[in-house]
Amino acid sequence: MLSNYLTLSVILFSIGIIGVLSRKNIIVIYMSIELLLNAVNISLVAISNTLQSNEGQVIVLMIIAIAAAEAALFMALFVVLFRNKRSLDADIFNLLGEKNAS
Amino acid sequence: MLNEVLFYILSALILVSALVLISARRPIDAALSFIVTLVSIAALFALQGSSFLFATQIIIYAGAILALILFIIMFLNIQDKNLPDEPHKKRDITFSTLAVLPFTVVLISLINKSPLVDQALPYDLFGGIKDIGSVIFNDYLLVFELISILLLVSLIGAVSLAKEDKDVK
Numbered sequence: 001m002l003s004n005y006l007t008l009s010v011i012l013f014s015i016g017i018i019g020v021l022s023r024k025n026i027i028v029i030y031m032s033i034e035l036l037l038n039a040v041n042i043s044l045v046a047i048s049n050t051l052q053s054n055e056g057q058v059i060v061l062m063i064i065a066i067a068a069a070e071a072a073l074f075m076a077l078f079v080v081l082f083r084n085k086r087s088l089d090a091d092i093f094n095l096l097g098e099k100n101a102s
Numbered sequence: 103m104l105n106e107v108l109f110y111i112l113s114a115l116i117l118v119s120a121l122v123l124i125s126a127r128r129p130i131d132a133a134l135s136f137i138v139t140l141v142s143i144a145a146l147f148a149l150q151g152s153s154f155l156f157a158t159q160i161i162i163y164a165g166a167i168l169a170l171i172l173f174i175i176m177f178l179n180i181q182d183k184n185l186p187d188e189p190h191k192k193r194d195i196t197f198s199t200l201a202v203l204p205f206t207v208v209l210i211s212l213i214n215k216s217p218l219v220d221q222a223l224p225y226d227l228f229g230g231i232k233d234i235g236s237v238i239f240n241d242y243l244l245v246f247e248l249i250s251i252l253l254l255v256s257l258i259g260a261v262s263l264a265k266e267d268k269d270v271k
Contacts, residue, residue: 010213056239
């Protein structure tokens with residue numbers, strides 16, 4: 001049934017949001033963002049199979065390509081951040097924030 | 103019937119490994135459980151007969167992106183002292199769960215009200231490379247070309263970000 005797939009997708013999306021909100025490790029935050037994209041992919045594929053229309057699967061292909069582009073940039077950012085601060089803590093990277101905000 | 107059983111097994115795998123991902127302390131554990139999530143999602147695509155997306159998910163996500171993540175984690179040589187202190191991790195996860203829960207409940211109840219959801223999935227071979235290719239190259243050619251430009255830009259951006267700046271140092 002379609003509702004099973006959509007419910008799975010919503011729960012996975014919520015788990016991804018929880019990961020983004022609660023963790024400080026930037027690599028785990030990045031993987032949670034990928035979880036969000038995958039949750040959307042599940043629902044798009046299920047809907048496109050139910051409606052017998054290929055357009056949803058084309059959108060999923062585009063999302064996967066964008067995720068690959070995003071991965072390359074994220075990895076470059078990790079290398080630069082780790083080289084400068086020797087840490088993966090998201091709270092340390094606050095150069096653009098206010099001076100006294102922790 | 104077999105499809106339903108497979109669906110429940112795969113969704114249990116997906117949810118458990120996603121929970122392990124967001125609660126793992128070391129990034130290598132998170133990456134290894136992310137592989138389980140991605141392969142199970144690919145199997146979910148195969149269960150619905152989307153053969154091309156199954157192959158793409160395995161090759162690009164579980165192959166390329168995960169290999170990149172694992173490579174970076176090993177390349178940076180992350181020690182335990184480099185990891186952030188998270189003394190309130192359980193509290194943070196509990197509070198963010200409470201924050202997200204209303205969204206989840208509302209969305210699931212909306213899904214069950216939709217007229218479409220009682221349809222069974224066809225579970226036949228659908229979405230092969232020929233069908234998807236004809237849709238992409240007939241209707242979505244511009245999007246396809248734009249994505250190739252996006253990939254080129256991100257490639258150049260990644261190289262210029264990560265290269266060592268000799269003049270500044």
